[in-house]
Amino acid sequence: MSNILPTVLLQEIACAETKASPCGLVVFGASGDLVRRKLISSVFELYKRDLLNENFYFLGCSRSMFSDQQFRDDAADCIRKCLGDVPPDLLSRFTAKLYYLTGNYDDQSFYKSIASRMTRLEEKHNVSGSRVFYLAVPPMLYETIVKWLDAAGLSCVGRPECEMVRVVIEKPFGRDYQSAAELNQTIQSHFSERQIYRIDHYLGKETVQNILMFRFANAIFEPIWNRNFIDHIQITIAESVGVEHRGGYYDKSGALRDMFQNHMLGMLSLVAMEPPVSFEADHVRDEKVKLLRCIRPLTEQSADTDFVRGQYAAGVIDGASVPGYRQEPNVDAGSTTETFVAARLFVDNWRWQDVPFYLRTGKRLSKKDTEIAITFKKVPHSMFISAGLPELPPNTLVMQIQPREGISLQFQAKRPGSKVCMGTLKLQFSYADVFGGEPPEAYERLLLDCMLGDQTLFTRQDDVEVSWRLIAPILQAWENQTTNLYEYRAGSVSFPQADRLIESDGRKWRKLSET
Numbered sequence: 077m078s079n080i081l082p083t084v085l086l087q088e089i090a091c092a093e094t095k096a097s098p099c100g101l102v103v104f105g106a107s108g109d110l111v112r113r114k115l116i117s118s119v120f121e122l123y124k125r126d127l128l129n130e131n132f133y134f135l136g137c138s139r140s141m142f143s144d145q146q147f148r149d150d151a152a153d154c155i156r157k158c159l160g161d162v163p164p165d166l167l168s169r170f171t172a173k174l175y176y177l178t179g180n181y182d183d184q185s186f187y188k189s190i191a192s193r194m195t196r197l198e199e200k201h202n203v204s205g206s207r208v209f210y211l212a213v214p215p216m217l218y219e220t221i222v223k224w225l226d227a228a229g230l231s232c233v234g235r236p237e238c239e240m241v242r243v244v245i246e247k248p249f250g251r252d253y254q255s256a257a258e259l260n261q262t263i264q265s266h267f268s269e270r271q272i273y274r275i276d277h278y279l280g281k282e283t284v285q286n287i288l289m290f291r292f293a294n295a296i297f298e299p300i301w302n303r304n305f306i307d308h309i310q311i312t313i314a315e316s317v318g319v320e321h322r323g324g325y326y327d328k329s330g331a332l333r334d335m336f337q338n339h340m341l342g343m344l345s346l347v348a349m350e351p352p353v354s355f356e357a358d359h360v361r362d363e364k365v366k367l368l369r370c371i372r373p374l375t376e377q378s379a380d381t382d383f384v385r386g387q388y389a390a391g392v393i394d395g396a397s398v399p400g401y402r403q404e405p406n407v408d409a410g411s412t413t414e415t416f417v418a419a420r421l422f423v424d425n426w427r428w429q430d431v432p433f434y435l436r437t438g439k440r441l442s443k444k445d446t447e448i449a450i451t452f453k454k455v456p457h458s459m460f461i462s463a464g465l466p467e468l469p470p471n472t473l474v475m476q477i478q479p480r481e482g483i484s485l486q487f488q489a490k491r492p493g494s495k496v497c498m499g500t501l502k503l504q505f506s507y508a509d510v511f512g513g514e515p516p517e518a519y520e521r522l523l524l525d526c527m528l529g530d531q532t533l534f535t536r537q538d539d540v541e542v543s544w545r546l547i548a549p550i551l552q553a554w555e556n557q558t559t560n561l562y563e564y565r566a567g568s569v570s571f572p573q574a575d576r577l578i579e580s581d582g583r584k585w586r587k588l589s590e591t
């Protein structure tokens with residue numbers, strides 16, 4: 077039996093949504109997919125919610141030829157496509173703040189033009205000091221752009237006001253430890269760490285942020301948040317989509333680099349870290365990195381014993397036939413890139429010793445489902461044996477991140493009727509039901525934080541390097557092709573080798589979207 081009890085908002089304790097200060101947002105790669113599908117509508121939403129300062133401008137920069145007006149018209153189309161009908165007045169007031177400049181990323185004169193355009197726009201829109209450079213371009217351009225920004229005097233590094241000048245770097249940040257460390261070094265020679273915002277959009281999702289509130293604003297969970305009460309933790313990011321138009325990029329990356337190193341380890345560190353001293357950026361990030369350092373080191377052998385990789389073959393999803401990974405556009409016909417990873421990790425510290433963390437992520441699975449499930453230990457003894465209940469299901473707390481953000485707790489309770497009728501009930505909180513509508517797009521939160529100079533949800537240099545270093549032996553083993561790559565049918569829930577990883581410990585993967 078599963079019952080859903082309504083959740084009500086009793087009292088709003090704190091809600092400090094701070095409006096951004098006057099700011100100029102300069103976006104490289106403004107003609108690209110990310111800007112057109114996500115960024116531009118996220119900035120518009122901030123404007124609509126009155127979180128963007130009136131003294132604001134957006135300068136798009138890329139090689140494609142657009143006039144300001146063409147860029148504005150295109151942006152308005154993208155916003156309508158993402159958000160449906162929007163008030164035309166509001167939209168035209170917003171698009172009047174958009175500008176565009178054409179140029180080549182490796183041409184120094186482009187940056188001189190950007191600098192002089194920014195000076196004029198800052199005067200026109202009454203913006204002083206605060207500048208955000210957003211690098212929404214393929215990763216091979218990151219180094220070129222930061223170098224030329226600095227050469228044009230735009231990084232402002234070394235001057236007292238420079239913390240008002242920020243650079244946002246998209247993922248992926250490197251493709252292994254070496255390249256990430258080198259990229260860090262290059263960027264840090266042009267911008268200081270306080271200016272660098274490495275984006276991980278998963279950390280901008282409401283439920284992911286709520287892990288901190290849930291754990292550290294409630295006294296009842298923290299005492300049981302440890303090896304004495306928790307049996308194991310499962311973190312799942314299941315996607316029903318394939319590689320879509322990103323085949324070329326994905327084939328050189330794979331699930332371990334694309335999802336595991338950043339999003340999955342980011343969620344693991346939030347769910348398992350020690351309480352930070354305060355909600356200040358570096359206090360939270362110190363604890364995240366400390367936790368990552370506690371993860372039991374992996375070896376190339378771990379690729380066999382604690383990791384499973386898979387690649388999707390053709391199958392059926394929602395009644396429609398879909399091609400296998402190797403048949404996707406821009407994917408090598410003999411590719412050995414993994415589209416699925418399952419792993420078992422341990423955190424070697426007093427809180428988590430011997431508690432397994434099972435992580436899995438995959439494309440073209442039967443459903444879209446992102447969740448963190450904390451399974452508590454079973455009761456030590458069932459007093460209901462005589463009623464045929466020698467074992468009782470464990471309590472499970474689920475933080476659902478996609479598709480419907482929320483939190484649920486499963487527990488046993490008496491059903492009306494005979495003395496020992498029992499059922500599993502679910503206490504459920506859904507963001508949409510309590511707060512109405514869907515939570516804001518993660519990019520909205522992250523863009524606002526960046527304009528406000530709050531780095532809490534952005535990945536720090538040491539975090540990136542520790543996580544790449546952790547998975548280096550697995551990348552190596554898979555590169556050497558010393559472990560199997562299993563095939564699974566598109567539309568599957570899982571496959572036998574991935575099941576074996578958890579079932580050999582006497583546990584089971586949760587069903588997708590079980591909440």
Ligand SMILES: NC(=O)c1ccc[n+]([C@@H]2O[C@H](COP(=O)([O-])OP(=O)(O)OC[C@H]3O[C@@H](n4cnc5c(N)ncnc54)[C@H](OP(=O)(O)O)[C@@H]3O)[C@@H](O)[C@H]2O)c1
Pocket residue numbers: 104105106107108109110111138139140181211212213214215217246247248
């Ligand atoms: N799209 C997403 O949903 C998504 C999600 C997460 C992270 N990201 C990251 O965000 C960044 C941008 O992603 P995107 O999907 O928007 O990329 P994109 O559409 O492939 O590229 C963005 C823009 O960069 C320029 N560009 C592309 N290839 C280039 C090349 N070889 N040389 C010079 N310029 C080039 C193009 O603009 P011009 O030709 O006009 O200069 C293009 O419009 C990437 O780092 C990506 O990994 C994207």
